[in-house]
Amino acid sequence: MKVLEIENLSTHYLLGQEIVYAVDGVSFNIDAGKTFGLAGESGCGKTTVAKSIMRILPYNGLIAGGKIWLDGQEIVNLTEEAAKKVRWRKVSMVFQYAMNAFNPVLRIGDQIMEVIQQKERCNKEIALEKAKSLFKEVGLEVSRLRDYPHEFSGGMRQRAIIAQALACDPKLMIADEPVTALDVIVQGKILDLLNKLQNKYNLAVLLITHDLSVIAEESDHVGIMYAGSIVEMGDVVSIYKEPLHPYTAKLIGAFPSVVGEKTKLEFIPGAPPDLISPPKGCKFHERCPFAKPICNEKRPEHREFRKSHFVACHFAGELDLRK
C-alpha cells in the first residue's frame, strides 16, 4: 500500500528578485513498511523535499507545482489549519542535529507530552502514560522524562526525538540525517532501533542522508538527487550494482569501505551548479566525464530504463561507468 506518493514536485525559494529552483520535478512513492533512501550532496534539495511533505517550508519557500498524496490525501493544496492535522499524525520528522531539536529550557518529557496533548486533544495523564510507553519503546528510562536536554547524550537525544516522532502513530516517518552527528557505535544502535520500530508499526520511512553507506544498509529503494532532481531511482541492489547514471556511479565510488578489496576512490571535479540559473541541458553535464553536445542542449527525460529502475541520462546503458 502506498503511504506517500509524490508527483512532479517543484519547490522554489524566493530570494529577492531571484528564484532558487531547489526542487525541480521530483516523483517517488513509498509503501508501508518500506524505506526509501534519498541521497545526495549538500544543497541538492533533499531536505527541501522533506519540508515540502511536512509543509514546513520557510516563509520564502513555496510549492510551485506537483502533487503530494499522504495516505491517500492530497496535501499540497491543504490550508495551514488542515495541514496541522496531518502533521505528526500522518507524517512526522526526525530532524538533523538532534542536539538542537529540543528546547533547552523545557523538560524533555513536557516537550513530548505537548505534542501528544496538542494533537490528540487529550489530558495530561493520558499524555504522560503515552510518553512513558514511548520512552520504553525507544529504550530510555522512564524516570528521565523529567530531564532537560543537556542532561542527555547525543544518542539519547536522538532516541527522545524518535519517541516524539512516534507520538501520534504516524504512517510515514521522515528521518533527515538521523545519525550523521553520532559516533559509529551509537549510530549502529539508532539504526537498529529505527529498523525495529519500522517493523513493529509497519512504518514507511523516508531516509535522507548524504552517506551512501547508511543508505545501502537501510533502504529498500533509493533515489539519487542532484541539483534539485532525482537523476536515478530504483531498488537498492540495482542502484549499487548496476548504476546507470554517471553521477550515481561516481558517488558510490567515492565511499570507502572497511571490507573488501581496496579500490581506487572516485571524486567528481567541479561543484554543483547554481540553482538560481541551472544549466539548460542536463544539470550534471559540466562535471560529467561522458558529456556530449546534446547534454548541453536537451534536459534528459526521467525514464524507466529497466523495470522499476529510472534514470535521467541521454546515454543510460551505453556508457562504461567503471572507467
Added chain:
Amino acid sequence: MSREKILCIRGLKKWFPVRKEFLASIMGGEQKYVRAVDGVDFDVSAGEILCLVGESGCGKTTTARTILRLIEPTEGSVIYHGEEITTLSRDSLRKLRIKMQIIFQNPFEVLDPRMSVKSLVGEPLKVNNLAPNERKFEEYVLEALREVKLTPPEDFARRFPHELSGGQLQRVAIARCLILRPEFIVADEPVSMLDASIRTEIINLMTELQHLHGLTYLYITHDLAQARYIGERLIVMYLGKIVEKGPMEEVIQEPIHPYTKALVSNVPIPDPTAKRKRIFITGETPTPIDLPKGCRFRPRCKEPIPRCDREEPELQQISKGHWVACHKTSVKLKGKEQQ
C-alpha cells in the same frame, strides 16, 4: 620498520582541572580532573601516514594538539628529532613550528573572511619573516597555490573566502600550511566537513604532496573506512588511552581488543549485499572524570575477567608492530608461550 623515527611520544598526559563546586571549594574537597589524554605512547616514522581514530571525546584531538604544544601537556615527553619539545622556550618553539603544522577540520572557520587568499596563504611567511621582499613573497604564495591545484593561482590569490567552495577553502588551508615547507603535519579531520564527491580529491592531493615533499602525517579521523584508504598504521583510542595499535589492514580485518571489534563492526558498508553483524556494546562512553579502577573499558566489556577490575591493562605486542591493551589477550599470549 627501518625508517627513522621523527617523533617519539612517551607517557603523554593532559588532565584538565574540573571547576570545583562552591561547597567543595570551601570544604577543601579533592580536585578532580578530566583525563582527556591519560598516558599515551607511540612513535611516528618519517614519511608515514599514521591514523588516529576513536569516538568523539576519546582524546584524539587533544593528543595531537598537545604534541604541537598548542595545549601544554600535563606530563610526559614528546621528542622530535631527538629534541624534547615539552620544555622548549617560546622562541625555540616558534622556530620548530615551521616544521610542524596542523590542518584543521573546518576551513570555513579557520580562514579570516576579510583576508584575501594571497594574504591568508602568505601570512605564515610574514609571521616567520621568511619572505625577503614583496616579489619573493608573491612568488612563494603563487607556488603554494599551484601546488594545491588552485589554478590559475593569480586569479585565486585575489579572491576572498566567501568566493570559494568548501573544497577550495580546504586547499587554501593546506597551501597555508605547506608554504613553510613543514616536515610533519597533523591533519585533524580535514575532510569531514566536505561532500563525499570532493573528499577523495583532497585526500589524493594530500597524499600526492606527501610523496612530493616527503611529508609525515598524523591523520585524525573518526571514520575507520577513510583511515583504511589513507594510512599505513592505525591507533585506536578510548577514553584517553590507546587500546590497540598496529598495521592498518591487520587491525581492521582482525581486531583484537573488544572495543576495536565493536568499532569496526559498526562502520556502515556502501554495499547493499554486504551482510555485517553489528556488535553492540552496552551503555555510553563515560566521562573521563571518575574513571573505573582497572580497565577503563571494563564497564562496557562483554567478557571481562576478574583481573580487569583490579589492574589497568598495558599495551602488549601480539605480533610484529601490533599492540593491544587487554588482559584477555595477555592470558592467551601466556598460554601460547607455555605450549
